[in-house]
Amino acid sequence: MKTPPIVLKFGGTSVGDAAAIARAARIVVSTENPVVVLSAAAGVTDRLVTLARRAARGRDAEIVEELVERHVALARELGVDPAEIAEPLAELRDCARGIALLVEDSPHARDRLLACGELLMAPLFAAYLRTLGHPAVGCSSAKLGLLTDDRHGRARPQPECFERLAASMAEQKLGCGEAIAVITGFIGTTADGRITTLGRGGSDYSASLVARAIGARELQIWTDVDGIHTADPRLVPDAPRIDHLTFREASELAFSGAKVLHPQTLTPAMEHGIPVAVRDTRHPELPGTSITAELPAGAVASRVRAIAHRTGVRVLTVLSPRMLARHGFLSRIAAEFDRHSLSIDMISTSEVSISLTPDDPDADLGPIIADLEGFAEVQVVEGRAMVSVVGDRLDRDGSVVAEVLAGVAALGAPVQMISYGATRTNLAFLVPEDRVVDVVRALHQLFFAPATP
Ligand code: ASP
Ligand code: MG
Secondary structure (H helix, E strand, C coil): CCCCCEEEEECHHHHCCHHHHHHHHHHHHCCCCEEEEECCCCCHHHHHHHHHHHHCCCCCHHHHHHHHHHHHHHHHHCCCCHHHHHHHHHHHHHHHHHHHHHCCCCHHHHHHHHCHHHHHHHHHHHHHHHHCCCCEEEECHHHHCCEECCCCCCCCECCCHHHHHHHHHHHCCCCCCCCEEEEECCEEECCCCCEEECCCCCHHHHHHHHHHHCCCCEEEEEECCCCCECCCCCCCCCCCECCEEEHHHHHHHHHCCCCCCCHHHHHHHHHCCCCEEEEECCCCCCCCEEEECCCCCCCCCCCCCEEEEEEEEEEEEEECCCCCCCCCHHHHHHHHHHHCCCCEEEEEECCCEEEEEECCCCCCCHHHHHHHCCCCEEEEEEEEEEEEEECCCCCCCCCHHHHHHHHHHHCCCCCEEEEECCCCCEEEEEEEHHHHHHHHHHHHHHHHCCCCC
């Protein structure tokens, strides 16, 4: 039997220009039995978002032509006949024109347009691999059966997607060591064949879904950083790279704002115990960060493994002294969040109030506030940041909460909504957004500064 495939996912900057594509292709062809999942070229999805907005006002030509030219030039530079991408180029023109003609940016039309970046890149990359002498097929993940629900723009994969993906790949003899499958990230399909997208940055998630569907032996996320760091290097420039993380630690980090991985990415891989590696396309010789169920034997892990943060957090406080002690109050609030399709990040309660943070920083809270006000008083506080201190063995000696809070108190930064989950992998709390840089730096110093001899 052939060794199971490795799924390699390349992000936008890793396929951003001809040189980057050539680098990515070298990594692919030096891998045994690779299956490739790709993002759109860097910046393309952003342009498509702008295009959708403008097209809905009837103006479309400029950005369409810019994107057509960019991809045709890319093809030529790679020695690929632009005819190889004629179909997605036509799709791009048609979608933009369709939106402009109807002067309507419906969620489905928008997803079809946003999908064009990935639909262009996969066949382009596959054609380039063929010019290098490697059989390769560009595939749309929608056509391969990545089934989702119909929440356009943030679609959720359906459980049947695994079987469908596996069956259609087997049928086309992909992932079995023959032609290299080059699959679009980001894109899915509803049961009735409408294109959906998995949310911005969703190609990581697609790659994990594909890895799980085909029982990959590893999922490699190739990106423009050398792995996951102990804090965001933009805030803490000398934060070291972490060699190994457990699935629990890495998913806490991803959900807590670490930008390297799309939050949902690890779940499918984790469910099947597929090891994940975050690797640097410019430095393929480096090991990156490896993520597995357990740390490798002999690895010494500090209590705190990393500090993540996320800005733009809003707190909704629901007050009802009369109602709170009564049964059913919490479920009534939860039901409102459910009805408005909002997920909750953190909750904290007191005798007279419940505070919650919706996890989507861009969601319009107007409608849910209006409904909650039907039975309680609601206050909204904006401009908070969530800081998460993460580590599987955080609580080894029971002192970490005290140390973290003392560290923040020393800065005079007010702390709100402390949450220390049952799994004890993540201690999270809110601070005012304008204090987050200080707080992250101070905590990093506290837990990671080399001990002075
Ligand atoms: N191209 C999509 C985006 O920019 C998906 C991805 O890159 O993961 O959001
Ligand atoms: Mg990404």
